[in-house]
Every structure is written in C-alpha cells, then in structure tokens.
Amino acid sequence: MGRVTLPDQVGTPTTASTAAAESGAAQEVLRRVFGYDRFRGDQAEIVAHVIDGGDALVLMPTGGGKSLCYQVPALVRPGVGVVVSPLIALMQDQVDALSALGVRAGFLNSTQYPDERRTVEAQFVAGELDLLYLAPERLRLESTTQLLARGEIALFAIDEAHCVSQWGHDFRPDYLELSVLHQRWPKVPRVALTATATERTRDEIVHRLDLGSSRQFVASFDRPNIQYRIEPKNRPERQLLDFIRTEHAGDAGIVYCLSRNSVEKTAAFLNENGISAVPYHAGLDNRVRAANQSRFLREEGLVVVATIAFGMGIDKPDVRFVAHLDLPKSVEGYYQETGRAGRDGQPSTAWMVYGLADVVQQRKLIDNSEGDAAHRRQLQLHLDAMLALCETVGCRRTRLLAYFGQPDQTPCGNCDTCLTPPESWDGTVAAQKLLSTVLRLKRERGQSFGAGHIIEILLGKQNPKVLQYDHHELKVFGIGTDLRDTEWRGVVRQLLAAGLLAVHGDYGVLTLTEASNEVLFDGRKVPLRREPERAAKPARAAKSPKVAVELAPADASLFDRLRKWRAATAKEQGVPAYVVFHDATLREIAARKPASLAELGAISGIGENKLAKYGAGVLEVLAEE
Template identity: 60%
Template sequence: MQYHTPFEQLSDQRPSPLRSDPEKVLRDVFGYEAFRPLQGDIIAEVVAGRDALVLMPTGGGKSLCYQVPALVRPGTAIVISPLIALMQDQVAALEELGVKAAFLNSTMDFEQARATEQALLTGELDLLYCAPERLTQPRTLDLLHKATLSLFAIDEAHCVSQWGHDFRSDYLQLGLLAEEFPDVPRIALTATADERTRTEIAERLSLNEARHFVSGFDRPNIQYRITAKTNANKQLLDFIKAEHEGDCGIVYCLSRNKVEATARLLTDQGFTALPYHAGLSPEDRAHHQDRFLREDGIIIVATIAFGMGIDKPDVRFVAHLDLPKSLEAYYQETGRAGRDGKPSTAWMVYGLQDVIKLRQMLEASQGNDHFKRVERQKLDAMLGLCEVTKCRRQVLLSYFGDQLEEPCGNCDTCLTPPETWDGTVAVQKALSCVYRTGQRYGVTYLIDVLRGSDNERLRQSGHHAISTFGIGTDLSANDWKSVFRQLVANGFLRADPEGFGSLQLTEQCRPLLKGEQAIRLRKDPVLKKVRYRAASSRRSAALDSISDQTGWEALRACRKSLAEQQGVPPYVIFHDATLLEMLERKPSSLEAMADVQGVGAAKLEKYGAAFLEALKETQSS
C-alpha cells in the first residue's frame, strides 16, 4: 500500500527548500517502498513545519516519523532521548544507513563534545541526540541558537507525566523549546499514554496546537497470559523450558535482590541469564545490555530500570514475576517482545502478596491525596486486567481508548476461558473471619482459622473458639488464597497501610457481608502446558518453514561477522525479515539486491557484495 497523498501539497507550505522527497529518503536511505499507516501523515505534518504528538505502539515505526523529516528539512534535527544507551544505539544504526548522526552525553570527553558541537554549527549533522538535562542548560541553548535546526523530536514523551511510570523531572523543562525556538517544529512521541497522560504531555510540552496522531495500540503477535502465583520460580522455569528454550527474553522483578536470585536460578538451570538493576555499576549494566543486544539466547533479569528504547527485534518473551503498578507500565514492558512482528509471549504470575505490597507502597508514599487517588485508579485497572474473565486484549486496549470488536483469540482467557463460581457464601465467611479476628491478621493466619488448623498460635489467641473457626474446610488453602486475592483486588478488603500485612474491611464490603449482594469469583485455571506449547510453536513458524536452512544459516553467519567487524548488534546490519526476503528472492546482482526491503543505498554499498557472495556459495555447495 502506498501513502503518497500527504506530501502532494507540501510545496505550498515549505518554509524553505527541502533537501529531498520523503518517499525518496524512505527508499534510498532506509530501503522501504512505502510508509506504514499514519507515518506518511505524521511526516507530512512535520515536514510542513507543524507540531505533532504521536502515539504509536512499540515496533510501529516511531523513529521514522522524525528521522525522515530530519533528512528532508534543512538543518539538524535535535532528538531528546532519556537514556545514553538508547541514543548510542540509534546513532550506530543511523550511521550504518549513511546518515550523519551524533550524540552529546556524559560519556564523551571535552574534545569529543567540542568536535560534535562544531559539526552542529557547520551543518555537518543530520541528527543530534541529546539528554533532556543537557539540552536545557544555558550553554546548550546558546549553542542551538547559533545552529540551523530542522526540528525537535522529544522521544519517550510520557516521561513528562508526573503520574507516569517513567517520570523524568528534566522533561518538565522541555516546554521552554516553544519559547526559545518558536519557528522550529516539535514532534513528541511515545508508545504508552492514556487520554489523561496525552493531555498532560500536550500541556507540559506546550503542544496544545499540535495535531494528535494515535495509532492502534494492538500488538496482535503478542500472546498475553496471566496466571495465579503458586511457586513462581518453578512456574518460570516450566514456562521457558516448555516454550522458549534458547530464545531471547526479559524477566521483570520488583526488587534488586529478586533480580539477582532469579538470574542465578536461570544460570544454574543452564540458561544464559544476566542481572540488570540500579545497584550494579554503570560498566556492568552497559556490558550486560550490550551482550543482550548482540548475542542470541540471552535472558535479562531486570527491574523496570531496563528496557526503555531497547530496539532488539527478536525478544520472544517478556515475563513478570511481580505485578506492575499500572497498565501503562505493563503495556510498555510487554511491548518489548516481538518487535519484529513474530509471535511472542507476555507471561505473568500474580498473587495476593503482590496486591498487598503495591497497595501498602502506594499508601505509604509521600504523594498528596490527588497523586494517591490517581495511582489507586491505575493499580485498580491493572488488577482488573488480572482478574478479568473476558478477552484480556479487549480490556487492555479499551484502557487506552482503543476498541477491539471481537475477542482476540490469542490470550489465555480466549484460549482457555476461565470458569466462575458463586462465591457469595465463601466471601461472607472470609469477611466475617477478618472481622471476628479484629482485622489484625494476614491471609495465612485467616486461612488457618477458616480451615480449623490446630496450632499453638491459634490456641494462644483464642481464635479456635470463634464462630468462623473451621467453617471453611470445604475449600483448599489455595482456593482461599484466590478468594482473598480477589477481595483485595476488587477493593472489598485492604492491606494495612502501616505495613504489617493484616487485612482490613472496607466500606465497599458491607453489602457482601450483610448478604445484600451476590458475587461470582474467578476460578483459577489449572493450566495445561500442551495447549500453550502448541500455541507458542507459531513463534518459529516463519523460520521452521525455511526449506533452505543452509542458506539461512549462511546469511546469519555473514551478518554476525559483519556486525562484529562494525561493533554493532546483528539486527543493525539487517533484520531477520530482510534476510528472509534475500533467501526467497536470491538476488544475483547488486541491482536485484537493492529491491529487497530494508536494503538502502548505504547498506547496499557496504554489505551487498558480502551477502551476494554468501548466497552464491550456498547455491554452489
């Protein structure tokens, strides 16, 4: 499909002569024949000198929305990026395309920074990446005023939201760009923002007049699965061994200690697993991220500090061992899987202690009442996704204002629909037990009371004599954990804000306790690995269908060798999709190679002959 119409009227709107045509840049530099939906409209808006606010899912092609205008409009594009590793990765990828790109960050010595600044002033750069804290320094602003600028691109724009999961205070200063550079168009981009966050982004970045471009949030290649936490370590190992042996993946944990312990567990089981958290030295973090980007089959075990802007296309799974604080965080983190469009898995285990811990952290935070109210709403939405009985994807997309008409057929609630049961009596027993024991005990103790356990602690407390003692023997301990989890998740019980782990009644539970309201609960399913193994086998369907495995391995070996020579991750040379098309077309000349998607002019010149030789050798062997 071609998207040429957005550019037809640009000639009347150009503030100054353009350096090239957007489609020509797309074809010659990036090696693609057509823009994806919305890309053409966004690029036309920015090329014409107007502001834009862009929401596009991870892997949807956000970078092209400012990289193409940067090569079309005269001057240098300034890209504000929150992470050093991210800007270095993008600059390396652009240099491979023959684009004149550079960055300014704290890793550079004085002479390197000075040379980069001089290149900006003399117009030698197409794009310059810069961290927000550096950009807003008076010296940097003075430098930019002396340069010819084509546009400002504010990447990961959700970092400006004080209610967001990736808030960066330095982003709050970026509104000054509208005052300092009123004639330079600005484009703000993010993959994650509900309507409230979009409004906040527009206000804080002075983009109130900007046109909003909201692409669909759906990532249909990702299979969403959330299951009750029983033995998290065993569940994780079973999941990876059954479905993603040898695959690249990310495992998220809430604490640094858990990250280290999980990485050791996976390593002991024969996986190549590396920890990543703020407690490691910058050198160790950089080394682990570099290995993850360059090597196959690496599993990163990380806190949420890892992943923003990670461009690795073949991450086959993202696993959560702890509950994220919001759907924004969940969507952002799971979105790092399957950027290449191939089937991938977003897998999570979740339990009562996750809910209690997050609610306690929220109530104990230093935020004001408004902040806590917003955070409660976000956590409630996250819990709602966990406990839902209908299609998870429909619930997730609806949160971001995106509607899916039919169930997706690619989430656990679609593949193995959960059963519900009339939990009214069980809930009354649970709530009564909380009340009769004085609202001073945690779930393990409450279950002991309900199931009539004979232990010293119960005898000392006298709770072996209360009316709720032993009235819950019809349910197992795990069943009761599920009941309490759903009561806390749905706001009928709350965790003690003082942090002692006890459960307390809320006003919302009164109708249930009095028998004035019935309730149906979700029955935790007994998962069948076979079902998901069959579903997940689609992940390698494209590769398994390759008849010429020898040719495929030869192309991959060629790519790996070139990547090592250039000091870049293999996907920066070419993505798998480009290698697959080479294998299918089997070009025998550079002219034919130029027609392969993803082979631009610079890469054709640098690597075309090497890949032609690799193809030739496999055909003659």
C-alpha cells in the first residue's frame, strides 16, 4: 500500500546498478524533502524506472516504503502525480502529512464542498500541485477525465492495486475501469502498488490494468519484527484482556471481529476493564466512525475494535499489536490486517484465537454466499489455506511466505510454533472413531448432527438429547472417553481443516467427504496437533529486531519529553503525532542530542521543511536538559 507516512530508511545500501536514482534529482529530492540519505531495497531502481517513463508493478510489505516509489518520481518529473486511492476517509491525513514535508498536495472526493473541489481543480490545471489524490470512482466521471486532460500529468500511481482482483479480500469494482488510464494517456507512466498479492493476483492486476509491458518489482513479504501467534479459543474476550494487560499495556492496537455486534461488545468489555477502546464498523454513524478513526490516529495507547472495514491505508506507525477474535477468511486478509502492526519496524505481535466454531461459521458463510460454484470453490481454497496456517506444526512465517511465493525459508525463531514447538500425535484411531459415529448416524438412523452432539455420543454422555434419540444404544456410544471434550473439538477442527470432514447447513451438521473413506477403510494415517492444556505466552525471540537506535537509560527521559512535545505540537496543528516525527526519529534525536539546526538536519527523517517548521521547538526541548 502506498503511504504518505515514510518509514525510516534503514537497511542495506543499494548497489551500483541503481546509481541512476541514487544521484541527481531523485537523490536530491530524497534528502531535501524526506530527509533520507539513501534509498533502500528496490526503491532506487523503481524510482529510476518510473522517472524514465516506465510502467511498474510494485509489491512491498506494509512499511516497506512503497509511497516513495511514486512520490519521488512525481516530484522529479514535470507535471502532477495523480494517485488513485480507495482511502477517502484518510485522504485529508495523507495530504496533511505531505504538506508537513513541503509537498503541494490535494485531493478530490465526495467529502468536499463544491468550492473546495473547484479550488483544487484550479490548482491542478495551473500546475500548482505536486500530487493529487483521487478515489477510483471519480475516474468513471467524464468531468474528471476532462479535468485531467487540461493539466500536465507526471504519472499515475494506482494504490492498493490488489483491489482490482475479483478473488481478493478488498475487491473494488471501480478498479476494473482503471485500464482507461493507459488508453487515454498512453505516454504517462503508471505504477501499481500493493502489499498483498499472490502470483494469481499479480497476474490479474497486470491483465485488468493493462500493465503487460510493465516491470514487476517483488520485495520479500517477510515482516521479521512481527511475532505471529495463534491460540485455541477459550473465552476469547478474557484471553484478549490477558494478552493486552500482560504484553501490551498502554500500547496502540487493533482488534478484529467478524460481526458488528462482536465489535460493540468487545469494545465495551475492554473499556469496562480499564483498556481505552473505540468501536469501528460500517453500521456506525459516519460522524462517529470518522471521529473514532481520528482518535485512533491521533491518540497514543488507544485500541480500536473493528470489522475488516477498518485499516486499509492506516498510516499509524506505532501499532504494537493486531488481534483477531475470529478466523479471517483468507491468508491475504490475515496478512493485510496483521501488517498494520509495527510499521515502524519495532517488535510487534499478531495474535489470534481460533476454534471449531470459527471453522463451522466460515464454512456456512461459503455455503450461503452469492455467486456460482466456481466462486464458492475459490472461497473454499482461501479458507483451506487459512486453516492450514492455523493448524501447522511448523514455522508459521515459513508457511505464510510460501503462500506468497517465497518457499524454502528457514524457520524464523519468532513465531509461537518456533518458540514453543507443538507436539503431534497419531490421531488415526480418534479420527476413525469420530468418522464412524457420523457414518453410523447417517446409515442407521438417517440423521446428521453438529460437532457438540457427536462428541457427547463419543464421551458416553446420557443427556436428554442423546436419550431422546436413543443414541446411547449406538455401538459407538462411549468409545471416546480416552479424550476430553476440548481434545475432541480439536480433532473435529483438524479433520475439517484437512478436508476429512465437512460441515453443512444452517445448523453446522457434520458430514463425510470422499477422503473420509481413506481413513475409515483404506488405512490412511492422520497425524494431529496436540491441544495444549493452556496456551502459554512464548518467550520473545532473541533474534527479534532491535530498535533502530538503542537508548541509554539516561536518554529515556529525554525521549519521553520529546514525545510529549510532539503530542502537543500535533494537537495544536490538528494532525496525527507521526506527521510531525516518527518515534525512530525522536529516538535518534535523544541519542545524538544535536546542538544546532545543522546537526538536527543530519538526522534521518528530517527534511528541509520539517527542519524549518519544527527545528527550533526540538532544540528548545534539548536545551531543557
């Protein structure tokens, strides 16, 4: 995702092959405007390619610096860079962040009054803007294309390009119309950017945006600062509360829930227990939703509880955790959502609780979804990949990267399965017992039931429902007392994940699959992951990335004073704190203690405009020592 908030430019310096972008105008813009000495990764090569007029498809993880790949060329090439972005609610913040850098930016969307739109349009035609943000639906209006024809365009940047994929988790129909850019402005370079795309999605982006001749730049999807953890669900609200209190007290975080009702209840629960939280979902009044989003961006230590409607384009760099209380529908969605943690490169957590009910619910949603059989099959494939990630006994990061086309990775040492390797056991007999119970109910009684009732038969429980249907007379009654209820639920969940069992209908009844016969009659072995007594918090990995600048204990109070100055400055200007400076920049200031504007200007992330705007204030804080 393209971002106006710029990550610290740390990492391996670029090679001689990217010297074109490291020198001259691009390098001068990078230093003067953004305050960075070097491009990192593929940035230099991408910038040089786009400046030369080439089209590009750019895949970089969240926080990887995609925004520079179009912002720098837009400032170097003649004309205005036009950014197509679906993030209407965030355009004002994006423009504010660029304005803080001295970049002339504007936007056109449905939230503006006519006079505001006319002003921005006049600035565009007069060449008084460097960047113009547009929502994709505006490009369907002839008035917009006529406006663009009256100005000089430096480039088109298509942000969140995965929205073009009809199989994706953030599909936006208006993106299907964006091939018009190439048709009407064939000589203007286009750069499509996203953080989330499998090879299939990349092919779809190229096809639908008419980017057949573009160069593709695919960076690593790895976010080594994020620790991935998935735990069995057991009183999820309490699990969440314990997680926040013990690991992220006072931190900003995002909690995702599947339904609006769950969002409201979870936000209320956290507030009742001393965790400041706000809800966010499409059912809220627009003003309330916008106010809650604004609070999250501007306040420190606030938790937002949301449906997936929240998060795309959120620039807040210091989100320390992303939690899921319900199973995401796909690995793409999971990666996109967890990627909102730790944009500043500092250690962060992607935490999720997951249980049998999640699998049943997602299967039901697929069965009841609109669309043809092919569409439902695709949804099923997405879910199967997500379940495989949840049930793996190997490194979660390795499986995640393999899904995005980066196989053969070594175990990361910073996920729960690496830090606390799960046990596996031969679950063949247990699987046969459970599948036999489902089979006998269907063959002998013509009946189908949900997981709870099947487990009660296996455990030999003579409750009213079992007695009502005379299920205590079945040969399988009581044959499963060697496992506990929670263990049987784990067996059901893992059989569903492996396709050895299916769930159907509004009541979530269990049915056999073709593969079930392989276990029942053909000798197929069924290795299972052992359910832990209680998921323990893994130790923080020794190889977790360290902060960009380590602070001596004596400098910590100075860092805190700088944060307080930043908070007051941001509040006075009505912008998020990170628009002023990132934490990493403040850390470096606290460590180096510059004594003059010239020394302050040498710190990464402080360009000319920010130095002029905030330099005196920073030096005043330093002089208080």
